Amino acid sequence: MYQINDFIIYGTHGVCRITDIGTISMPMADKNRQYYTLVPYYQKEAVIYAPVDNNKTVMRPVITKEEAKSLIEDIPNIETVWIGNERERENQYKTAIRTCE
Numbered sequence: 738m739y740q741i742n743d744f745i746i747y748g749t750h751g752v753c754r755i756t757d758i759g760t761i762s763m764p765m766a767d768k769n770r771q772y773y774t775l776v777p778y779y780q781k782e783a784v785i786y787a788p789v790d791n792n793k794t795v796m797r798p799v800i801t802k803e804e805a806k807s808l809i810e811d812i813p814n815i816e817t818v819w820i821g822n823e824r825e826r827e828n829q830y831k832t833a834i835r836t837c838e
Contacts, residue, residue: 738789739773739796746837747787748794752778761786795837 739745739755747753757774763786766772771789773796787794800808820826 739798744778744799745775746795746797746799747775747777747785748796748837749834750775750777750785752799753785754778758789795835797837 739758741755741758743755744752745755753775755773756776759771760766760768761772761774762768766786767788772786773789775785775787777783777785787796818829820829
């Protein structure tokens with residue numbers, strides 16, 4: 738479980754900061770379920786409520802500076818994948834974006 742003030746990647750919304758964890762009082766919300774209150778880093782006026790036990794939208798920690806540097810250094814060693822079929826290539830790209838891979 739993440740903590741308040743943690744930064745995470747939330748689906749395709751990008752980097753978000755967790756500002757609260759708890760139940761929410763909204764008509765459609767499950768009163769017995771815990772939610773993360775997320776504020777997207779690049780949209781400070783937006784708020785997202787994500788169930789803590791969410792298994793549909795990818796949530797993962799933001800990588801550290803050291804992990805990012807290591808990844809950048811490793812880019813020349815990563816095999817280029819080419820898919821000749823444009824539609825299949827697009828589907829693979831969308832899947833990679835959706836899964837944060």
